[in-house]
Amino acid sequence: MGGLPVRAIDNIALEVGAGEFLVLKGKSGSGKSTLLSLIGGLDRPSSGALSVSGIDLSEVNPTQLARFRREHVGFIFQGFNLLPTLSVLENVALPALLTPTHAQDAYEKAWELLRLAELEQRAHHKPSEISGGEMQRTAIARALINTPALIIADEPTGNLDSKTGQRILNFIQELNRDLGRTVIMATHSSDADAMAHRILCLVDGRFAQTVCKE
Numbered sequence: 001m002g003g004l005p006v007r008a009i010d011n012i013a014l015e016v017g018a019g020e021f022l023v024l025k026g027k028s029g030s031g032k033s034t035l036l037s038l039i040g041g042l043d044r045p046s047s048g049a050l051s052v053s054g055i056d057l058s059e060v061n062p063t064q065l066a067r068f069r070r071e072h073v074g075f076i077f078q079g080f081n082l083l084p085t086l087s088v089l090e091n092v093a094l095p096a097l098l099t100p101t102h103a104q105d106a107y108e109k110a111w112e113l114l115r116l117a118e119l120e121q122r123a124h125h126k127p128s129e130i131s132g133g134e135m136q137r138t139a140i141a142r143a144l145i146n147t148p149a150l151i152i153a154d155e156p157t158g159n160l161d162s163k164t165g166q167r168i169l170n171f172i173q174e175l176n177r178d179l180g181r182t183v184i185m186a187t188h189s190s191d192a193d194a195m196a197h198r199i200l201c202l203v204d205g206r207f208a209q210t211v212c213k214e
């Protein structure tokens with residue numbers, strides 16, 4: 001920050017099992033997004049060891065890192081991050097179209113996921129023509145298209161009303177419970193506490209020994 005180093009994540013030891021549903025809590029600025037960015041290969045650690053799906057992320061080059069993200073991780077963000085000029089169907093298909101091994105069946109798979117997300121009626125709409133909940137369900141379908149083992153969700157309900165947010169959380173729980181996806185989710189609310197296998201609390205870039213207070 002202006003030449004000053006910021007220790008966003010400091011001295012973290014974390015092992016997440018396949019199929020686990022881990023919730024990261026902590027106040028704004030505690031390091032949740034930074035930790036998710038490291039695990040998802042959007043950022044790289046300045047020191048330490050980091051291995052995801054058997055890939056050592058501190059060793060790989062930028063091309064390999066991009067490939068890791070595309071093939072192993074599905075991202076869900078607070079702001080949905082849909083491409084505004086593409087339809088719902090095209091947004092969902094896009095990561096597969098960019099992946100040689102998945103491009104062939106991209107649209108078939110996208111339709112399948114639109115069914116799962118109950119979005120078939122919205123397939124040809126643009127993101128600006130659908131509701132916030134539908135946007136997030138589109139983003140979740142997109143996150144699943146390359147069948148990643150790991151789903152990373154950063155405050156996925158932050159821009160939604162509580163009823164819509166609950167529906168999104170239930171959908172994410174189904175991905176974990178029924179489809180066996182590992183889920184690592186950051187949130188500052190307690191709405192997901194009941195579905196988590198484990199809840200960790202970040203304070204100033206470190207894990208707190210106690211539960212997070214709201």
Ligand SMILES: Nc1ncnc2c1ncn2[C@@H]1O[C@H](COP(=O)(O)OP(=O)(O)O)[C@@H](O)[C@H]1O
Pocket residue numbers: 001006007008026027028029030031032033034035
């Ligand atoms: N690009 C950046 N440059 C400088 N500091 C940053 C940057 N991104 C985040 N930080 C700082 O890192 C810390 C952790 O931020 P973040 O991971 O976004 O926390 P959270 O997601 O829990 O709100 C905060 O002190 C924040 O100000």
Ligand SMILES: [Mg+2]
Pocket residue numbers: 032033034154
């Ligand atoms: Mg954050």
